[in-house]
Amino acid sequence: MYHHTTSLTSIAPGSGNTSLEKAMFYIFHMLSDWLAVALLLVPNIRAIFKTGMWGxxxxxxPLPQEQEWVRKRKEAKARRSGLIV
Structure with missing residues (x-):
């Protein structure tokens, strides 16, 4: 930290108390937090990694053949119950 001040009300250059300096501080320090939140909440992780409610x-x-078998079984069950025509 190159600049320092002894007064909390000083508006001298480098004191960190001017409006521009405070705005820049919060922009750069909060940008990383908002970026982390966006990366965690925006993508649908369950759809991307094909996981269930609890992971x-x-x-x-499963092998691709097993996945196809499960898909066909679910479709057949849905047809029997009248959900798919």
Missing amino acids: DWRAID
Whole structure:
């Protein structure tokens, strides 16, 4: 920290008390926080990684053939119950 001041009400250059200096401080220090929040909340993580409500509890991912079998089974069950025509 190059600049320092002994007065909390000083508006000398480098004191950190001018409006511009305070605005720049909050912009640069809060920008990283807002960026982290956006990266955590904006993307749909469950859709991207195909996990359930409480995460992925399986030890290994199913093979493509198993995924296709499960999809067909769900579709057949939906047809039987009348949800899909």
